[in-house]
Amino acid sequence: MGLRELEGSAPSQVDGFEVGWRDAAGEYRQLPSEAISVAFEEGRPVRGFPSYRGQRHFPGLYWSATTSGHVGFESWLERDHAMLLDFTPEVTGLLSQPFWLFWEDERGKRVSHAPDYFARFDDGRGLVVDCRPLERIDARSAAKFEATRTACVSVGWGYRVVGEVDAVRMGNIRWLAGYRHPRHGVAEGLVERLLALFSVPSPLVGQAALVGDPIAVLPVVFHLLWQGRLGADLSRPLTDTTLVSRVEGR
Structure with missing residues (x-):
């Protein structure tokens, strides 16, 4: 846009x-x-x-x-x-x-x-x-x-x-919007660990699993993606292997 x-x-x-x-x-x-x-x-x-x-x-x-x-x-x-x-x-x-x-x-x-x-x-x-x-x-x-x-x-x-937004990009943003509430980013220690782990581009689920149970960790990753503190190519569907990296300066 x-x-x-x-x-x-x-x-x-x-x-x-x-x-x-x-x-x-x-x-x-x-x-x-x-x-x-x-x-x-x-x-x-x-x-x-x-x-x-x-x-x-x-x-x-x-x-x-x-x-x-x-x-x-x-x-x-x-x-x-x-x-x-x-x-x-x-x-x-x-x-x-x-x-x-x-x-x-x-x-x-x-x-x-x-x-x-x-x-x-x-x-x-x-x-x-x-x-x-x-x-x-x-x-x-x-x-x-x-x-x-x-x-x-x-x-x-x-x-x-x-007008209409690219369907793939919009689908990804709708998914991330499900984790936009601040409650998903309250675990400050976990946030800092994830930002450090994704300091180089890494697969979404595999890297998150290094921190703990993905069921608990992935909502925080999605919240950081929503905030723009982590970045990914949203022109393609988000998958387990999507490369995610820390956004410098955020």
Whole structure:
């Protein structure tokens, strides 16, 4: 998804756009400028996720290890991208439906759009994400996405329209997400031993078995892979023989 390829710097005001959001207390606020100063990741979604009989999409809540709270989604695609953002070590904040963006089109008609996600990175940069299968982006959606991109670039945020993720990579990340909770990394002595053992690329299960019963040790290995402290080639299915190694500097 290229989460590190955030688009460049720009002035700190958005000309021609208004931004509406809910703060941490749920109070709605709206500003015509200075959106870059708002900690959207600390607020609340600007709209809910309806559920009804016959619904084509599958809304729900994803528990984020990054925020220690729930992030909403309206489809499996959105859930996958919430998971990918949660999996990105540099992401420190995440909110679904973070704000309303308002503007006027070329005919003077007022238009609004609520992006799917806002992510904050550890260096302070912001990333706005819209999720949509690329083949389902019609002219109306494309115009909204382009306007949203313009607004984001104006304040120095990145913007991405993201579609389906590679099935193998996503399958691996879903598996690792099962071990994202901090409870899997509380055995500090075990963590340090595993990081030392995987200082050179080694087979996943064989190396973990040197420490103890794989049933007890592997959840910690998967947690370290989720955290990015261990690394592996996630473009191929995780197997017993997948080479795992310590990630320097983490």
